[in-house]
Amino acid sequence: MTAVEYDVVVIGAGPVGENVADRVVQGGLTAAIVERELVGGECSYWACMPTKALLRSASALRAARQLPGAREAVTGDLDAVAVLGRRDSFASHWQDDGQVSWLDSAGIALHRGQGRISSPRVVEVTGVDGVTTRLTARHAVVVATGSSALLPDIPGLREAAPWSSREAASAGSVPRRLAIIGGGVVAAEMATAFAALGSSVTVLARDGVLPSVEPFAGELVTDSLREAGVSVRLGAEAVSVKRDDSGTVHIETASGERVEADEVLVAVGRTPNTQDIGLDGVGLAPGAWLAVDDTLRVVDGGGWLYAAGDVNRRVLLTHQGKYQARAVGDVIVARAKGEKVEDARWGRHVATADERAVPQVVFTDPEIASVGLTAAAAETAGLRIRVVDYDLSAVAGSALHADGYKGHARMVVDEDRKVIVGCTLAGPDVAELIHAATIAIVGEVPLDRLWHAVPAYPTVSEVWLRLLETYGR
Ligand SMILES: Cc1cc2nc3c(=O)[nH]c(=O)nc-3n(C[C@H](O)[C@H](O)[C@H](O)COP(=O)(O)OP(=O)(O)OC[C@H]3O[C@@H](n4cnc5c(N)ncnc54)[C@H](O)[C@@H]3O)c2cc1C
Numbered sequence: 087m088t089a090v091e092y093d094v095v096v097i098g099a100g101p102v103g104e105n106v107a108d109r110v111v112q113g114g115l116t117a118a119i120v121e122r123e124l125v126g127g128e129c130s131y132w133a134c135m136p137t138k139a140l141l142r143s144a145s146a147l148r149a150a151r152q153l154p155g156a157r158e159a160v161t162g163d164l165d166a167v168a169v170l171g172r173r174d175s176f177a178s179h180w181q182d183d184g185q186v187s188w189l190d191s192a193g194i195a196l197h198r199g200q201g202r203i204s205s206p207r208v209v210e211v212t213g214v215d216g217v218t219t220r221l222t223a224r225h226a227v228v229v230a231t232g233s234s235a236l237l238p239d240i241p242g243l244r245e246a247a248p249w250s251s252r253e254a255a256s257a258g259s260v261p262r263r264l265a266i267i268g269g270g271v272v273a274a275e276m277a278t279a280f281a282a283l284g285s286s287v288t289v290l291a292r293d294g295v296l297p298s299v300e301p302f303a304g305e306l307v308t309d310s311l312r313e314a315g316v317s318v319r320l321g322a323e324a325v326s327v328k329r330d331d332s333g334t335v336h337i338e339t340a341s342g343e344r345v346e347a348d349e350v351l352v353a354v355g356r357t358p359n360t361q362d363i364g365l366d367g368v369g370l371a372p373g374a375w376l377a378v379d380d381t382l383r384v385v386d387g388g389g390w391l392y393a394a395g396d397v398n399r400r401v402l403l404t405h406q407g408k409y410q411a412r413a414v415g416d417v418i419v420a421r422a423k424g425e426k427v428e429d430a431r432w433g434r435h436v437a438t439a440d441e442r443a444v445p446q447v448v449f450t451d452p453e454i455a456s457v458g459l460t461a462a463a464a465e466t467a468g469l470r471i472r473v474v475d476y477d478l479s480a481v482a483g484s485a486l487h488a489d490g491y492k493g494h495a496r497m498v499v500d501e502d503r504k505v506i507v508g509c510t511l512a513g514p515d516v517a518e519l520i521h522a523a524t525i526a527i528v529g530e531v532p533l534d535r536l537w538h539a540v541p542a543y544p545t546v547s548e549v550w551l552r553l554l555e556t557y558g559r
């Protein structure tokens with residue numbers, strides 16, 4: 087067995103692992119990264135990038151159709167083959183050469199294969215050829231193995247060969263009929279995409295559509311999916327699934343409804359990739375999410391084991407995982423060099439924004455851009471809040487942006503501190519607006535001062551002025 091020593095060994099070369107390794111190398115340490123599939127991870131090939139590529143052309147087409155003059159210039163329907171082709175290039179045709187070159191240029195050593203922790207600070211990598219390499223980390227091992235789609239225990243589901251988000255994101259053709267089990271982010275985005283691409287889509291949304299965002303946002307998306315011809319069945323729970331000999335999938339719900347489809351996509355959440363990474367050898371439970379302390383060190387992990395990104399379950403989003411990666415990389419370097427660890431709230435070595443300042447954009451029609459707490463979450467957290475709502479279509483910039491612009495904005499104010507703790511914007515092209523709210527929340531900018539942040543006229547951002555006026559001075 088070959089044996090190599092590095093300062094830091096990272097398991098998983100998704101966006102998070104790559105950023106951890108880069109950060110420690112920039113800090114003057116050596117790093118190796120272990121990857122069993124493609125360097126770049128879920129986000130690059132089966133999640134963020136391909137799904138957003140699937141959605142973007144339809145969104146541009148909708149925008150053109152909402153404008154007289156442009157509408158008349160649109161002479162055909164969405165070209166599904168061209169959309170899938172553009173998606174292929176955004177997934178780099180499922181080749182990772184570009185990312186491997188980047189690792190090289192960043193000075194990070196790549197070991198391909200399944201990584202398993204065999205003893206403290208030791209990772210064994212088994213390649214496809216069965217050859218094992220032993221990597222010893224002088225300072226730290228970082229688990230950045232991400233998550234996989236969860237398959238619920240519904241009779242017949244596994245045998246029916248369902249799609250997970252991977253098959254949806256990388257689909258080579260558009261099924262005539264697509265059924266989706268789940269109503270969360272993946273379900274809402276993929277229903278939007280495949281309906282636009284020409285599928286007849288049915289969504290079985292047991293717990294509602296986008297139940298974790300403000301209720302008005304989920305309602306707007308539900309209405310618009312229905313307008314696009316999607317059958318959205320709220321409260322419907324799939325209880326049995328069967329694929330017959332002709333390939334048709336039959337789904338039965340708890341209330342006895344029956345749905346037929348050519349493919350069924352299961353989108354009911356994620357499970358951590360920790361089943362086969364050697365956790366039992368260091369006294370941790372295989373298959374469990376990895377709990378971490380404020381500096382992202384694994385609880386009961388001996389002090390040398392860290393976990394960042396999806397696998398620690400703090401936030402299952404690329405940008406937030408990369409934010410954690412910067413903190414982890416820096417804290418490993420600080421500890422290795424005996425430097426001061428800055429672990430107070432908002433310190434350099436902690437990911438404080440994970441708690442209450444996480445932005446997310448759901449690329450549905452309308453887009454849902456949110457950051458921080460919903461009104462319900464703020465109340466559950468015991469905050470004394472005031473909810474400020476504004477009709478986004480009443481803003482001059484929105485009316486100009488598209489005829490019949492439909493949208494809504496909500497700001498949640500902590501009345502004791504007079505700062506914003508949450509914001510949700512629902513409307514066409516609101517994605518780029520949310521960073522202003524993120525800054526206000528992270529910066530804890532007092533409302534009195536926000537009055538002096540004047541949005542340009544006539545932009546959709548003027549909703550900020552309207553929200554403040556509605557709140558009152
Ligand atoms: C359909 C879909 C769409 C999404 N869209 C967005 C979006 O628009 N914006 C957003 O912010 N987030 C989005 N997400 C979430 C985002 O994809 C994840 O939060 C992100 O990929 C997490 O990054 P990660 O590095 O933690 O894990 P991953 O990207 O899962 O990478 C982990 C890597 O570790 C490797 N690995 C695992 N175990 C081992 C092992 N034992 N040995 C070696 N290698 C191993 C895997 O092969 C993988 O390459 C989406 C998710 C899905 C499912």
Ligand SMILES: NC(=O)c1ccc[n+]([C@@H]2O[C@H](COP(=O)([O-])OP(=O)(O)OC[C@H]3O[C@@H](n4cnc5c(N)ncnc54)[C@H](O)[C@@H]3O)[C@@H](O)[C@H]2O)c1
Nearest residue numbers: 238268269270271272273292293353354355402447448449
């Ligand atoms: N644009 C984005 O930022 C984006 C896009 C896609 C995915 N993601 C990330 O990927 C993660 C996974 O997305 P997801 O949609 O799979 O999970 P999710 O947690 O967003 O939604 C899963 C939904 O399935 C429901 N559910 C759970 N078990 C069920 C069952 N047995 N039957 C029916 N419904 C059930 C849940 O109530 C929930 O609403 C999310 O956490 C999200 O952060 C982000």
